[in-house]
Amino acid sequence: MPGESGKKLFVGPRFRRIRQQLGLSQTQIAEGLGISPSYINLIERNQRPVTAQILLRLAETYDLDLRDLATADEDRFFAELNEIFSDPLFRQIDLPKQELRDLAELCPGVTHALQRLYAAYTEARRGETLVAAQMADREGSQFDANPIERVRDLIEANRNYFPELETTAENLRDELNVPTEGLFTALAARLREKHSIVCRVMPVDVMRETLRRFDRHRRQLLISELVDSSGRNFQLALQIGFVECGAAIDAIVSRAGALDDTARRLYRITLANYFAAAAMMPYQAFHSAAEALSYDVHV
Known part of the structure; x- marks a missing residue:
């Protein structure tokens, strides 16, 4: 590494990594280097350069190889x-x-x-x-085509629009009448009270490699703790789609004509996912908000 005194470098993330490996706080390493903690903070955020003298002092004080900053x-x-x-x-x-x-x-x-x-x-x-x-x-x-491609063709043929599912999803949100932060509780209550399905968020060591599992015998929807809040809402809405929109989904699938078992099952899952997405973000409400905000993407 260059050693001339006027050389300045921006090595914030690497500097922070070395400090953490040493087990030091910003205040402790600042004391060891004879500079202020605020300057260390700026260095680590790449808002200030670190001079060659400071790097040499770092190497001497903590017996480091400067190649660690390569x-x-x-x-x-x-x-x-x-x-x-x-x-x-x-x-x-x-x-x-x-x-x-x-x-x-x-x-x-x-x-x-x-x-x-x-x-x-x-x-x-x-x-x-x-x-x-x-x-x-x-x-x-x-099988003349990949079942995944077959389902994609069906989605495109319908222009990714299934009005019966869209309407049912919007009606669901109207019935729940809760803000987004209360959606999980409302969806869980609907599954429990209307369909006797209990939702449980489970630790990762229980769920292992799956993020979602529906236990039909115990009537339990198990969701991994790794799934974030919006993902949990989606999984609840998906389950509601399966139990409340089964007939509508079957009708859409039947309109597709002859499908093998794999394509039919995949199509049903895709339609249930469509319902869940529509329930989380009802189109009319979203469109009204977009209009009111003059389509300001950042807002």
């Missing part, structure tokens, strides 16, 4: 982010390379989370392909 990790993170966003999934997003580099340097935790999310996505797509191949092998020429 950019090897950031370069690796940048390369991985670049690979992720090269996927056709993001082809319509114009993301400058500098923004990816900034993300890799300033938010290594976010970068790691994106890597895990993308890995889960690719694994899911691989699973789709495997299931389709297995179905085709088992049933032969009976």
